[in-house]
Amino acid sequence: MQDLLYFSQQLINGLTIGSTYALIAIGYTMVYGIIGMINFAHGEIYMIGAYTALIAITGLAALGIAWLPLILIVALLCAMIVSSSMGWAVERVAYRPVRGRHRLIPLISAIGMSIFLQNYVHLAQGSRNIGFPALIDGGFNFGSGDGFQMSLSYMQITIFITTLICMTALSLFISRSRTGRACRAVSQDLGMANLLGIDTNRIISATFVIGAALAAVAGLLLGMYYGSVDPLFGFIAGLKAFTAAVLGGIGSIPGAMLGGLILGVAESMTSGYLSGEYKDVISFSLLILILLFKPTGLLGKPEVEKI
Amino acid sequence: MRTSVKKLVTAVSTSVALMGAGHAAAEIQIGIAGPMTGPVAQYGDMQFSGARMAIEQINANGGVMGEELVAVEYDDVCDPKQAVTVANSLVNDGVRFVIGHLCSSSTQPASDIYEDEGILMVTPASTSPEITERGYELVFRTIGLDSMQGPVAANYIASQSPERVAIVHDKQQYGEGIATAVRDTLKDAGVEIAMFEGITAGDKDFSSLVTKLKQADVDYVYYGGYHPELGLILRQADSAGLDARFMGPEGVGNKDINTIAGEAAEGLLVTLPPAFDQKAENQALVKAFQDKGEDPSGPFVLTSYTAVQLVAEGIEAADSTDPFDVAAALREGTFQTPIGTVEYDKAGDMKSFEFVVYEWHSDGSKTPVN
Numbered sequence: 001m002q003d004l005l006y007f008s009q010q011l012i013n014g015l016t017i018g019s020t021y022a023l024i025a026i027g028y029t030m031v032y033g034i035i036g037m038i039n040f041a042h043g044e045i046y047m048i049g050a051y052t053a054l055i056a057i058t059g060l061a062a063l064g065i066a067w068l069p070l071i072l073i074v075a076l077l078c079a080m081i082v083s084s085s086m087g088w089a090v091e092r093v094a095y096r097p098v099r100g101r102h103r104l105i106p107l108i109s110a111i112g113m114s115i116f117l118q119n120y121v122h123l124a125q126g127s128r129n130i131g132f133p134a135l136i137d138g139g140f141n142f143g144s145g146d147g148f149q150m151s152l153s154y155m156q157i158t159i160f161i162t163t164l165i166c167m168t169a170l171s172l173f174i175s176r177s178r179t180g181r182a183c184r185a186v187s188q189d190l191g192m193a194n195l196l197g198i199d200t201n202r203i204i205s206a207t208f209v210i211g212a213a214l215a216a217v218a219g220l221l222l223g224m225y226y227g228s229v230d231p232l233f234g235f236i237a238g239l240k241a242f243t244a245a246v247l248g249g250i251g252s253i254p255g256a257m258l259g260g261l262i263l264g265v266a267e268s269m270t271s272g273y274l275s276g277e278y279k280d281v282i283s284f285s286l287l288i289l290i291l292l293f294k295p296t297g298l299l300g301k302p303e304v305e306k307i
Numbered sequence: 308m309r310t311s312v313k314k315l316v317t318a319v320s321t322s323v324a325l326m327g328a329g330h331a332a333a334e335i336q337i338g339i340a341g342p343m344t345g346p347v348a349q350y351g352d353m354q355f356s357g358a359r360m361a362i363e364q365i366n367a368n369g370g371v372m373g374e375e376l377v378a379v380e381y382d383d384v385c386d387p388k389q390a391v392t393v394a395n396s397l398v399n400d401g402v403r404f405v406i407g408h409l410c411s412s413s414t415q416p417a418s419d420i421y422e423d424e425g426i427l428m429v430t431p432a433s434t435s436p437e438i439t440e441r442g443y444e445l446v447f448r449t450i451g452l453d454s455m456q457g458p459v460a461a462n463y464i465a466s467q468s469p470e471r472v473a474i475v476h477d478k479q480q481y482g483e484g485i486a487t488a489v490r491d492t493l494k495d496a497g498v499e500i501a502m503f504e505g506i507t508a509g510d511k512d513f514s515s516l517v518t519k520l521k522q523a524d525v526d527y528v529y530y531g532g533y534h535p536e537l538g539l540i541l542r543q544a545d546s547a548g549l550d551a552r553f554m555g556p557e558g559v560g561n562k563d564i565n566t567i568a569g570e571a572a573e574g575l576l577v578t579l580p581p582a583f584d585q586k587a588e589n590q591a592l593v594k595a596f597q598d599k600g601e602d603p604s605g606p607f608v609l610t611s612y613t614a615v616q617l618v619a620e621g622i623e624a625a626d627s628t629d630p631f632d633v634a635a636a637l638r639e640g641t642f643q644t645p646i647g648t649v650e651y652d653k654a655g656d657m658k659s660f661e662f663v664v665y666e667w668h669s670d671g672s673k674t675p676v677n
Contacts, residue, residue: 006522013514127344129535131566134546141548148522151547226511227542228535228567230346233511271515277478277505279515 005143005150010272011265016156016225018264019163023218024241025248025256026170027087027211033187033251034207035099040110041090042215043238044117047231049083049216050223051125054132061133068135072220079216086117087212088205096201114235121231129230132223159221166214167257174253179206187251243287249300258298262286334377335370335628337362337615338397340407340417341432345384346509346535349561349605350409354431355380356601357611358406361619364595371619372626383417385410394420403427403630406614409607411435411481418446427630429617431610434556435484439654445634449610449617449646450580451660453481456556457488459662460529460578463676464489464554465496469526473502473551475516475540477532482508485556486531501525508536517544525551533558537575538567545571552576557606557662562671573669576676578662580646583609589645613644 024046031039056078060071094113098105139153174180185193186203194200222237223229240263248259263283270282290298339358342351362376370376379402383390390413397405398420405421405428408414414433421428422443429447430438436452464472472493476486483505490503501523506516517540520528528544528551530537537559544551545568554576565572584593584603592612596603603609617637622628625636642649650658665673 006518009518009521010515013512013518016514017512122344127346127348128563129346129538129567131538131569134542134569137546139546148524149548153546155546222511227539228511230535232346232509236509236511267512268515272519275504276507276516280507 002143002148005148006272009148009150010268012150012152012156013272014265014268015261016159016264017268018244018261019159020218020222020225020260021237021241021244021264022257022260023163023166023214023221024237025245025260026214026253028242028245029248029250029253029256030183030207030211032245033253034183035095035106035190035204037095037103037106038110038242039090039095039208039211040107040238041094041113041117042211043234043236043241044114044121045083045087045090045212045234046215046219046237046241047121047229047234048086048117049079049212049219050132050229050233051121051219052082052216053079053220053223054130054229057133057135071135076217076220079220080213083212083216083219084209087208087215090117091205091208096204114238118231118235125231127231129228131228132226134227135224155225159225162217162221166217170210170214170253173210179203183207240283243283246297247287247290249297252297252299252301255297255299262298334375335404335622336377336379336400336402337618338379338381338400338402338405338407338426339611340381340383340390340393340397340405341409342385343380343382345386347385347410347533347558349563350432350558350607351382351385353605353607354407354409354611356596356605357431357603357608357613358615360592360596360599360601361612361615365615365619371622372628376615376619381407383408383410383413385413387412387416390414390417391420393417397421397426398424403628404618404633405429406431406611406618408433410479411438411484412479414438415480418443421445425630427618427621427633429614431614432607433481435480437480437484439656443655445630447614447617447634447637447651447655449613449644449649449657450607451662452656453485453488453556455660456578456662457485458492459664460485460554460556460576461489461492461496463576463578463664464527464529465493465498467527469498471499471501471523471525472527472529473520473523473525474500474504474529474531475502476505476530477508477536478505479508479532481556481558482530482532484531486529489529489531506532506536508532510536511539513540513543514547516540517547517549520544520551521547521549527551528553530555530559534561534564535567538564538572541568541571541575554578560606560665560667560673564667565669565671568669570669572667575667577665577667577673579606579665579673580610581661581663582675583646586645592645609645613646613649616644617642617649 027042053075056075094109136155141149143149182198244259244263245256248255267279271279341354342348381393383393394417409432411433414430427445434453436454476482557579560577560579621633621637625632638651664676
């Protein structure tokens, strides 16, 4: 019983962190699916989302507003708006001018953008860790009073539910809406979609905006869950999310979700049963193994050579 | 046109060179190398504040051998790679005395360069024993060693007769070093160590670690490392309902841990150098800091002040600005400083340095416990 509770606790920890990896991974995978480039600045967009949410929360607190749902909604909206505009601007400034050139050029442009945004936040917000207020406290406890108690916090529940809502909304959007259909068309064949009258520039911008908005959601959630933000944390989270996207099959949206969850659970199980020191070793070994046996990732489709 | 540009360039560079030369003759440059930015910049603030004050006061009293001290400041971000770059630019700039670095992992690689290039280094904060274990001639510190700090912490924990203790560290030179010292002392005292584990510095998710600590049912958790990670561990442990007392070295003892951990920082135990700013003989100095609007209570402010003072007194005692002569003078002399009487052994460590256990509060204040 004790062991089962412990296992469930580690599973919950892993799924929580995994769902936020998935939210960030969507941004990588959508952009890759449509224009075949890796947007390395995506982790920074997520970090900026977290900072914006923090600024909004602090601002509301200064105004004396203490009603939690209002704070969360305003923070979320601010973060999504700022991150989305950032995502849009990054695409306009750094990627559109070099689109269609050699693959390496947008990649380097993306790395440059990532370094620029990181340093911009360093300058604007200082390089220290800033504490993030824990707005959602408390939770459920399971298990007898004496032994190991499993806890499921309201924060973790919030993360699951929000991720679920975002993912469902995104899937519906992609499969049902007009823009979603256009997205799928562009990802299949950009040139053909263009010929058929789809404004591909607009669709590509929309992809960046959607990815950035989801990253902002993850920024707010993780900021509250962990408790602090610093200008570098987008980089590490971005790396993990990118791994999750590759693991699940880059370009595939369900793949990003699956990859995120697997990575999160693998990390928490490793630190739970082996040692925290091996956390990254195991998760990246997993990545290498999957890529060795299934180079397109778990749910990725083999790329068909277009003639 | 071309020749006139050439002439201009020559003229400018000559005058710059002359200015540089004029500078060097009347001044002694003191390099201050530490983190001005980065996750542990608050410790850098303490270091720079203390060293600047010392330089200011020494200059106000007529300088050293009639020459003025000039601070040259470098930012190493507490990054070993950056520290090497900083050390090289110090060499290039012709600086011969360095106050720094702060993080042991930066001090170690930088000190290799200083020793090779004949630059005297006094670190006001690096506590890793390895720094002075290599028989270097020009390496000194104005702080104790992990091998002194670890046992103080371990003895305190042992005195509380806990059933099980967990030790966590950040896998860096400082954190792992001190965690190992604590573990060894606890083992000798017969305390059961349920866990000895590393985390990754810069990580934010410690939920698995906290779950593991809960499962291990420990009474005390010793953390070797810095405050950004411990702050998060405290907070996540608090929300997961982990009932254990945390303890850490001086690297966690600053007010920033409160902004991260909030209420969860209440009751944290920290080993720190004694509160030098509380000593009666330092009150004039404390007032000088307060007049400048600076806070002298940080653990590294007065150690940095002392480091500058020692360099200055070493130069006077040796009657030379040659770093090797100054080093010899420092080893021979006995110095009265704000952190007490300083005498050096052959390795460059102070012969005695005391650490005290404090209880940290959620408002950022601290009270001694023994």
